[in-house]
Amino acid sequence: xMKKIIKKVTKIFTSNPPQVAHVNLSGVIGAGSKFEKxxxxxxxxxxxENAFKVDNLKAVAISINSPGGSPVQSELICNLIxxxxx
Numbered sequence: 562x563m564k565k566i567i568k569k570v571t572k573i574f575t576s577n578p579p580q581v582a583h584v585n586l587s588g589v590i591g592a593g594s595k596f597e598k599x600x601x602x603x604x605x606x607x608x609x610e611n612a613f614k615v616d617n618l619k620a621v622a623i624s625i626n627s628p629g630g631s632p633v634q635s636e637l638i639c640n641l642i643x644x645x646x647x
Contacts, residue, residue: 579619582612586623590630590638600627602637613645621646 586608589599598604612621623642 577617580615580617581620581622582615582618583622583624584608584612585626587626590627591634592631599630599634600638601631601634602641605638606641609641609645 586600586605591599591601609621612623
């Protein structure tokens with residue numbers, strides 16, 4: 562009986578648990594301003610790409626803090642995320 566319990570506990574602690582990646586995006590969507598770089602397809606791509614490369618990935622959490630911006634860039638970023646999610 563004790564051997565079964567030890568085996569079960571060992572399996573729980575030695576197996577790879579599912580991972581959740583987190584991407585934090587902050588700023589105006591689009592070109593931005595002189596003082597702050599905006600969020601656009603080109604600078605979000607490597608962040609999203611790296612998030613989806615995590616081993617044993619179960620989910621990707623994306624936090625976006627933006628006052629708004631370009632609807633075109635918003636759609637490009639949205640499509641990028643959906644492409645990687647598929």
